[in-house]
Amino acid sequence: MLQRTFCHIPGIGEVTERRLWERGVLTWEDLSRGAQGGGNGALWRDEATMSRERLLAGDADYFGERLRPGEAWRIFPDFRDRVAYVDIETDGGPGQVVTAVALYDGKTARTYARGRNLEDFEADVAGYDVVVTYNGRCFDAPVLERGLGVRLPRAHIDLRCVLGRLGITGGLKTCEKHFGIDRGELDGVDGYFAVILWREYEHTGDEAVLETLLAYNAADVIGLETLLVHAVNEALLATPFAHLYSLPVPTPGDNPHTPDTSVLRRLAGRYLGGRHGGWNRRKKTRGETF
Known part of the structure; x- marks a missing residue:
């Protein structure tokens, strides 16, 4: 295309x-x-x-700098094997300290945590020519550059912009549900809960809490290729070339981490009570209590 x-x-x-x-x-x-x-x-x-x-x-940046954000999907087919899907978590404070980063290349998801291996992310992401995020132009990219000195590729496909052009709006989880992507036990866990998980880990050092946070972070990237291919196929329908370039939709990748549901129940009960609109309520409808 x-x-x-x-x-x-x-x-x-x-x-x-x-x-x-x-x-x-x-x-x-x-x-x-x-x-x-x-x-x-x-x-x-x-x-x-x-x-x-x-x-x-192979100069993806040339096109990334010239295409409008809503049209950046056109880069994807020619550079698919050189794409990194990226998402970050922060501590929720005014300084937006990066606590975790997830990177997925369409095959394998890797995660990076503050105090562990966060410094490895810069070299790893430098091996890719195109980055795909959801709302990363406004959030992930500037936070990574300001906080870690990491610059993402200029060939940046922000799915929030691409899907928005197609009339598909809302947060990442809303867009996933639009296309039937299921997060399983992490359904309803959001960015606010990720902040709670990090603060709990800082306070307790509980490895199960960190594992749950990293599982959530990884969940934010392993479905991005699926979303992008859906977006590419829908965008192609407005061109004469859909029959040439439409792609089979991949399933989300494997999550390298396993969330601990006891951690989710304990922290939801302690910090969110009955006010949480996502995971807490979903679990209660299944007869579970915190």
């Missing part, structure tokens, strides 16, 4: 891109040898040539 994309070129927006497709200008090669664009024709031909060169060089 990227080689049929023109909306990253100066002077070409979505309307002009569609008109070019309708005229049979379907690839960069078509654009570079055609007579489209009037006074912009020479610029468009040069940009099409540059786009081919940058793709051959």
Whole structure:
């Protein structure tokens, strides 16, 4: 799909891109040898040539810097084997101290915890050309750079922007439910609960609490590829190329950590009482008590 994309070129927006497709200008090669664009024709031909060169060089950042956030999904098919799905947790304080990070590459999920191996994340994520997050442009990326000095790739697919363009809004868990992704025992656990888990771990050093936090963090990344492929397939329906580039939807990856339900029950009862709208209430409907 990227080689049929023109909306990253100066002077070409979505309307002009569609008109070019309708005229049979379907690839960069078509654009570079055609007579489209009037006074912009020479610029468009040069940009099409540059786009081919940058793709051959594997320069995902070139496209990440030029595509609007809602159109960044177009990068994915050509760089799928070089994508890192990333999510962070913080301590909930005003300084937003990073407590845990999860990284998934479509096969294996890895986690990093403060005081353990958090410093390893920078070198690991540097091995990828594209990053996928949910709301990471506004949160994860700036917090990682400010707190850890880690810069994510400029080729950044923020699913909040991509799904929002498709009319699918809400938080990550809401979007997962829209596509039938089930978190099992972690269903209803949210970012606020993750803060509680970290503070409990800091206070007690209980490994079961940390394991539960890391399981939640990993759950935030192992479904991102599934969401992204759903988004790519839906976005393709608005182009003439769905029959060429639609992808089979993968299942979420394996979580390397196991949440401790006794930890979840204990902390929900202690800190959330009957006010928690997610995990607490779900468990009560099954006849469980805290």
